[in-house]
Amino acid sequence: MNIAIFGATSAIAHACARRWATTGARFALVVRDTARGDTLAADLTARGAADARVVRADFAADGSAVALVAALERDFGALDRVLVAQGVMPSQASLAADPDALATMVTINMTSVLAVALAAANAMRARGHGEIVVLGSVAGDRGRPSNYLYGSTKAALATACDGLAYDLAGTGVHVMLVKPGMVHSPMTAGLPDSPLFAEPDAIAVAIDRGLARHRRVAYAPAFWRVVMAVIRHAPRFVVRKL
Amino acid sequence: MARRTPWGRLPGQTVDVSTPWSFADLAWPRAGGTTLAFGRGRSYGDCALGADGIGIETRRLDRLVAFDRTAGTVECEAGLTLASLLDVIVPAGWTLPVMPGTLEVSVGGALANDVHGKNHERAGTFGRHVLAFELLRSDGSCTWCVPGMPLFELTVGGLGLTGIVTRARLALAPLPSPYVDADTQAFHGVDEFVALSDAAHATHEFSVGWFDAYSWRDGRLRGVLQRANYAAPDVARVAPRSAARRLPLGLASPALTPWAIRRFNDLYHWSQTRPGTQHVDFRRYLFPLDALADWNRLYGARGFFQLQCALPMEALAGLDVLLARIAAAREGSFLAVLKRFGTLRSPSPMSFPLPGVTLALDFRNRGVSTARLLADAAAIVAEHGGRIYAAKDATMPGALFRAAYPAWTALEAARDPRLQSRFWQRVTG
Ligand SMILES: Cc1cc2nc3c(=O)[nH]c(=O)nc-3n(C[C@H](O)[C@H](O)[C@H](O)COP(=O)(O)OP(=O)(O)OC[C@H]3O[C@@H](n4cnc5c(N)ncnc54)[C@H](O)[C@@H]3O)c2cc1C
Ligand SMILES: NC(=O)c1ccc[n+]([C@@H]2O[C@H](COP(=O)([O-])OP(=O)(O)OC[C@H]3O[C@@H](n4cnc5c(N)ncnc54)[C@H](OP(=O)(O)O)[C@@H]3O)[C@@H](O)[C@H]2O)c1
Numbered sequence: 001m002n003i004a005i006f007g008a009t010s011a012i013a014h015a016c017a018r019r020w021a022t023t024g025a026r027f028a029l030v031v032r033d034t035a036r037g038d039t040l041a042a043d044l045t046a047r048g049a050a051d052a053r054v055v056r057a058d059f060a061a062d063g064s065a066v067a068l069v070a071a072l073e074r075d076f077g078a079l080d081r082v083l084v085a086q087g088v089m090p091s092q093a094s095l096a097a098d099p100d101a102l103a104t105m106v107t108i109n110m111t112s113v114l115a116v117a118l119a120a121a122n123a124m125r126a127r128g129h130g131e132i133v134v135l136g137s138v139a140g141d142r143g144r145p146s147n148y149l150y151g152s153t154k155a156a157l158a159t160a161c162d163g164l165a166y167d168l169a170g171t172g173v174h175v176m177l178v179k180p181g182m183v184h185s186p187m188t189a190g191l192p193d194s195p196l197f198a199e200p201d202a203i204a205v206a207i208d209r210g211l212a213r214h215r216r217v218a219y220a221p222a223f224w225r226v227v228m229a230v231i232r233h234a235p236r237f238v239v240r241k242l
Numbered sequence: 243m244a245r246r247t248p249w250g251r252l253p254g255q256t257v258d259v260s261t262p263w264s265f266a267d268l269a270w271p272r273a274g275g276t277t278l279a280f281g282r283g284r285s286y287g288d289c290a291l292g293a294d295g296i297g298i299e300t301r302r303l304d305r306l307v308a309f310d311r312t313a314g315t316v317e318c319e320a321g322l323t324l325a326s327l328l329d330v331i332v333p334a335g336w337t338l339p340v341m342p343g344t345l346e347v348s349v350g351g352a353l354a355n356d357v358h359g360k361n362h363e364r365a366g367t368f369g370r371h372v373l374a375f376e377l378l379r380s381d382g383s384c385t386w387c388v389p390g391m392p393l394f395e396l397t398v399g400g401l402g403l404t405g406i407v408t409r410a411r412l413a414l415a416p417l418p419s420p421y422v423d424a425d426t427q428a429f430h431g432v433d434e435f436v437a438l439s440d441a442a443h444a445t446h447e448f449s450v451g452w453f454d455a456y457s458w459r460d461g462r463l464r465g466v467l468q469r470a471n472y473a474a475p476d477v478a479r480v481a482p483r484s485a486a487r488r489l490p491l492g493l494a495s496p497a498l499t500p501w502a503i504r505r506f507n508d509l510y511h512w513s514q515t516r517p518g519t520q521h522v523d524f525r526r527y528l529f530p531l532d533a534l535a536d537w538n539r540l541y542g543a544r545g546f547f548q549l550q551c552a553l554p555m556e557a558l559a560g561l562d563v564l565l566a567r568i569a570a571a572r573e574g575s576f577l578a579v580l581k582r583f584g585t586l587r588s589p590s591p592m593s594f595p596l597p598g599v600t601l602a603l604d605f606r607n608r609g610v611s612t613a614r615l616l617a618d619a620a621a622i623v624a625e626h627g628g629r630i631y632a633a634k635d636a637t638m639p640g641a642l643f644r645a646a647y648p649a650w651t652a653l654e655a656a657r658d659p660r661l662q663s664r665f666w667q668r669v670t671g
Contacts, residue, residue, distance in 0.1 A: 011263065022333075036264070039305055046306035046316070047330055186263045193244045 007086030281351030287636030363584030560626030
């Protein structure tokens with residue numbers, strides 16, 4: 001199986017890749033820091049990956065997703081699975097104060113993610129099979145005072161994936177939006193510890209389950225589906241305190 | 243920052259750790275301050291507690307660097323657990339030559355305590371199978387250490403004090419089968435235990451003795467020796483027999499007493515009435531307690547101690563003196579462990595095992611009476627030329643430590659000035 005992972009140094013993506021490596025999959029790891037990409041590739045190879053190559057891209061700078069996917073299809077092989085994991089979560093205050101920072105986040109979290117997903121969808125559609133996994137977030141389910149700007153990029157992914165799934169209906173291509181809750185990762189390293197945090201591997205398990213069951217949306221871990229159902233319907237005076 | 247507690251969960255024994263995702267993010271304290279690596283916190287006492295209350299947790303530094311499936315060597319980051327490592331190497335037909343009683347320990351922790359397993363007579367300690375490691379020190383130096391180098395020898399069994407191990411290269415052992423063939427033999431005293439263990443050494447890879455500490459009376463006790471070998475490759479796929487007959491014993495612990503008593507009585511009875519071997523998954527057999535997450539919490543808020551000591555062959559009489567004292571106190575776990583240590587030498591001058599016998603049992607923390615009992619136990623160990631295992635210790639007197647581990651002065655000289663543990667302050671201060 002040929003797997004391309006965008007934002008492959010992500011803790012969640014790494015946990016997924018470790019599980020997939022044991023089946024002898026081949027990996028194209030798209031990262032901005034190739035030294036860390038090489039460490040990752042070595043880990044996956046030791047765990048059984050048949051191939052793990054590192055490709056450099058900075059999703060804040062170049063809008064080259066289409067060219068990137070085309071190059072992978074040509075040089076690496078027909079993509080069977082694409083995981084799109086890149087994302088940043090700057091503080092709400094810094095985003096609110098700086099429109100450039102906001103634009104950069106939108107580029108990374110939304111534009112680059114959708115560009116990759118659409119390019120992959122086109123390549124896969126022609127072949128009649130493939131899996132596209134996009135990392136959204138529970139933060140996209142409701143605007144909360146502490147992180148609604150970040151959350152709005154994730155809400156955009158949810159809307160887009162919902163639509164893309166209609167586009168792909170009947171083509172044999174499966175697109176799945178994953179909505180993790182709080183996960184231990186470099187992105188959340190600065191936040192206070194809480195029992196609600198999940199291990200990256202728990203997200204990987206949920207992703208595998210969602211893929212096996214052809215889910216269009218997968219909350220991860222699954223209990224967040226219930227939590228977010230409550231939060232989505234909670235009155236505003238409750239959400240204000242979250 | 244997150245708060246961590248070692249396995250014994252004794253009051254006041256906590257450390258605030260940062261958990262870097264890469265070695266580049268690893269933060270040394272400012273001048274004058276100290277820190278310490280924290281692995282998986284499976285040491286019982288204070289050896290993994292930074293003296294200044296802070297530490298560097300290695301759990302996210304868990305990448306494999308290389309796995310040579312032909313030669314049987316692996317290189318990995320030091321935060322990788324032995325459990326995760328086995329998940330990778332077992333399907334390829336390899337195992338670790340030395341494994342402690344739980345797999346939830348990190349490679350760095352196994353190295354820093356130079357851990358031993360149920361095959362000590364045949365394989366020695368963990369450090370014997372370390373081919374090399376990279377050591378990061380607060381002066382910014384990053385050195386690959388190999389056997390023969392003083393820094394290698396002092397870091398193995400060096401309690402995390404010489405530097406932070408970032409990566410290690412380990413020699414693996416071929417795994418003939420993921421199953422073991424195991425049997426049991428009853429014994430009724432320390433002498434009989436030693437005789438049976440020495441006989442087992444010739445025929446079996448693994449052996450460990452369990453005994454009913456409550457049964458001790460004038461040197462007589464009820465115990466069983468469990469022996470096992472990896473199964474032959476051709477029977478590898480045979481399904482193990484039903485759980486009820488398998489009865490691998492867990493670690494001794496008062497919190498698990500009802501469970502343990504049932505298991506032990508079954509096993510003891512079985513060893514006498516149904517000789518023969520059982521065919522068991524090696525991980526289920528060697529690490530039964532790993533299936534029970536966080537069993538240490540069962541002891542409640544005051545936590546618990548484990549006493550693990552080793553006495554040399556010529557002073558084994560000391561074990562009965564010790565057991566008499568424990569029996570008189572009516573404290574301690576129902577189940578206790580006896581294990582014969584062999585003569586294979588560790589590369590480390592600080593390693594715990596010595597040729598002789600080791601005894602381990604748990605004590606719920608009852609306060610003053612437990613402290614008195616542990617002090618008496620330490621005195622008995624000292625009198626008989628024995629030693630106590632730092633990985634399990636929270637109370638041993640400094641004098642006993644310094645007498646039993648004379649190389650401590652060399653370790654102190656090699657200690658990184660930015661690394662210090664509560665244990666080391668306690669026993670050397
Ligand atoms: C149920 C149970 C059974 C056990 N059975 C056995 C047994 O049979 N035999 C045996 O020998 N031990 C046994 N132990 C003890 C255990 O193997 C040791 O305490 C081991 O060191 C724990 O590893 P850890 O990763 O949890 O390290 P920690 O307990 O977190 O740390 C132990 C030491 O390692 C140092 N350290 C950790 N990582 C690094 C690093 N990267 N670089 C430098 N120093 C580092 C720490 O500073 C500390 O000094 C058992 C423990 C339990 C809980
Ligand atoms: N952690 C959580 O609680 C949580 C919850 C819900 C959703 N998510 C989502 O899950 C995804 C993965 O996050 P994570 O938790 O695994 O955090 P992470 O480890 O910080 O992963 C983020 C990834 O995005 C990459 N990235 C960021 N900016 C980039 C850029 N300009 N160009 C290229 N790559 C860039 C990072 O690369 P570097 O490694 O080089 O920085 C990293 O690989 C993200 O989309 C995140 O929004 C996370």
